[in-house]
Amino acid sequence: MDRKLQILLVAGIFITIILYAVNIYLAGIAFVLIVTLGMSLMIMQDSTFLPDIVAELSEDSKAVLVRNSGNAVAKNVHVAVVPVNVEFDLPSLAVEETLVHQTGQMMDKVKVVISFENEKGTPFSRTYQLSALGGSFDPLKPMIPIFGYK
Numbered sequence: 001m002d003r004k005l006q007i008l009l010v011a012g013i014f015i016t017i018i019l020y021a022v023n024i025y026l027a028g029i030a031f032v033l034i035v036t037l038g039m040s041l042m043i044m045q046d047s048t049f050l051p052d053i054v055a056e057l058s059e060d061s062k063a064v065l066v067r068n069s070g071n072a073v074a075k076n077v078h079v080a081v082v083p084v085n086v087e088f089d090l091p092s093l094a095v096e097e098t099l100v101h102q103t104g105q106m107m108d109k110v111k112v113v114i115s116f117e118n119e120k121g122t123p124f125s126r127t128y129q130l131s132a133l134g135g136s137f138d139p140l141k142p143m144i145p146i147f148g149y150k
Contacts, residue, residue: 005038005042008037009038012035048071050071051073051095051124052069053068053114054068055126057107057110058100063100064081064103064112066090066093067096068096073119074092075092076091076117079113080112081110082111086103107130107132108132109130110131111129111130113125
């Protein structure tokens with residue numbers, strides 16, 4: 001168990017016991033808050049060591065931009081651009097680092113397949129359909145476009 005979670009549980013139990021002597025309802029509120037914070041910390045542990053690699057086309061469609069927008073270093077990155085037969089490897093890609101790989105030819109529609117590992121060796125894979133006429137990556141774009149999202 002993580003050290004922060006242990007400290008939170010011990011302090012929460014101590015505060016709950018003290019508040020129980022004052023008022024049972026205050027103790028109940030403190031208990032619910034401590035359990036909620038504990039669950040939040042446990043959920044946050046699941047989101048550590050997750051690299052997230054995003055691929056885009058450059059403005060002139062002659063290069064592939066590979067960016068790590070996750071919270072961990074991506075290791076053993078292999079990128080394949082399918083119809084134009086371009087493959088390249090990267091030993092690692094740091095957090096918020098962007099690599100530009102020039103292909104030398106203009107690409108209309110391509111499929112980019114990226115495979116990589118995190119620091120613990122867990123394999124990941126991403127596939128992106130890229131188009132020269134399509135927009136760039138928007139992390140805030142909703143899955144279901146309602147209310148006139150553009």
